[in-house]
Amino acid sequence: MSHATIGAEAAFARTHARPTAADTVTQTFAMAWRALKKMRRNPEQFFDVALQPLLFTWMFAYVFGGAISGDVHSYLPLLIPGIVAQTVLTTSMATGVQLREDMDKGVFDRFRSLPMSRVAPLAGPMVADLVRYLIAAVLTYLMGLALGYRPGGGVAGVVGAVALAVFTGWSIAWAFTWIGTIARSARSVQGISMMILFPLTFLSNAFVPADTLPGWxxxxxxxxxxxxxxxxxxxxxxxxxxxxxxxxxxxxSLVVIAVFLPLSVLTYRRRL
Known part of the structure; x- marks a missing residue:
């Protein structure tokens, strides 16, 4: 066997070797950086996280505040955390939609041909989306402060609430990522995600006290x-x-991650 053949086989082996944990982390952050650059070049991706929390907070406060709590100021402690949860969760739907768009454009075919971790193309955009969730949550609290909301938990309580909401949104995004790998189009991903999430969001205690609802x-x-x-x-x-x-x-959140992260990777590998 010639030295050239041995060298070619060694190069092939290195190319197709299973990525290590360190490789996976590095490649995930590389894909996250790619997703952030894509967001920067497409500012419309920030419209939902920039406009929705401001509009919904203002609108719901003045439409429902008097009817539910007697006045807007009394309603804000009930409303603001609810808007944070709703905004972060609805924002997470975009993860599956964008994934499906990239798959339809053939972007992931190129990733598949590269010697990289199979989870990196999925996890990278998920890491980048943490920025979007954080923006949505912070803007909601800032709008609440502008309307007169004064959180009794102080800075530490608000930071904890934001961190919990962002982590929950990130975990739910794995479910939408899985939907993105099985749906036939980006439009169907959005439709399925809305059909699942909107009833859960509006049939919750986000905007009204649970004890005011019918028994069932x-x-x-x-x-x-x-x-x-x-x-x-x-x-x-x-x-x-x-x-x-x-x-x-x-x-x-941990259960959702444990179920849908491996499902997303498995389905992604089968579909490509």
Missing amino acids: LETFTKVNPVSHLVSATRDLANNGTITGQVGWTLLT
Whole structure:
């Protein structure tokens, strides 16, 4: 066997070697940087995280504030954590839509031909999307402060509430990533995601107290994972306390990640 043949086989082996954990982390951050540069060149991707929290906070405060709590100021401690949860969760839908668009354009065919971790093209944009979730949550609280909201939990409570909401949104995004790998088009990903998330969001305690709802709906609201997130963020931001709702929210998020992260990678590898 010639030295050229041996060298070619060695190069082939290096190219197709299984990436190490360090390689996976490095490649994931490289893909995250790619996604951030793509966002910078397409500012419309920030419209939902920049405009939705401002518009929804202002609109819901003045439309529902008097009817539910008697006045806008009294309604804000109930509303702001609910808007944070809703905004972060609805923002996470875009992850699956953008993934499907990239797959339809053939971008992932190129990634598949490269000696890189199979999870990196999925996890990279997920890391980049943390920036979008953070912007949405911070803008919601800033709008609340402008309207007169004063969180009793102080800076630490608000930071904890934002961190919990961002982590939950990131975990739910893995479910939408999986939908992106099985759906036939970006439009169908958006339709399926809205059909799942909007009922969960609006049939929760995000905008009205659960005890004001009909009995059957109150029961559903109390077991709704979105209600756990909203209650947890209220406890953190309004009172600065870590309650059982925080634990339930973290547990649910970890279960979602444990189920949909491997499913997303497996389906992605089969579809390409």
